[in-house]
Amino acid sequence: MRNYELVMIVSPEVADEAVPATVDRVKAFIAEQGGDVKEVNPWGRRRLAYPIDHFREGSYVVAHLSLDPQRVRDLENNLELAEDVIRHLVVKLEDE
Numbered sequence: 001m002r003n004y005e006l007v008m009i010v011s012p013e014v015a016d017e018a019v020p021a022t023v024d025r026v027k028a029f030i031a032e033q034g035g036d037v038k039e040v041n042p043w044g045r046r047r048l049a050y051p052i053d054h055f056r057e058g059s060y061v062v063a064h065l066s067l068d069p070q071r072v073r074d075l076e077n078n079l080e081l082a083e084d085v086i087r088h089l090v091v092k093l094e095d096e
Contacts (some may be wrong), residue, residue: 001035001066003093006075009048009058014084016045019059022084026063029078035067052086064093 008026010019019042027037043060052058067075072090079088 002069003038003064003066003095004072005091005093006063006065007089007091008061008063008079008085009052009087010061011053011084011086012045012055012057012059014059016059019061022082023061023063025082026079026085030065030067030075033067033071033074035065035071035075037063037065039064055086058086 006026008023010022014022023040023042027040030037041062043062045057045059047057048055069092076088076090079085
C-alpha cells in the first residue's frame, strides 16, 4: 500500500449539497479496491484558471488515501468515466 493524494474537480452542474455523495461514491470505489481514505478536505466551489468542458467553476475536493499501486489505474479509469468529475489528479506521496 502506498499513500496518494487525489484532487478532484466536481462539475458545477452538481449541486453543492450533492458533492458529498460524489465523494462517498469515490470512497466506496477505493474501499472496493482494498484501499483506505484517510482524510477528505472539500475546498468548495472555486473559479477555474481556464475553462474545462465550457465550465468556468467547479467544486474542489482533496483526499489523502492509501492504495495498492496496481489499483491506481483502476481508480483513474473510474474517475475518467464519472460524468460529475470534470478533472482529477492522483499524486504519489513520499513515505514519511
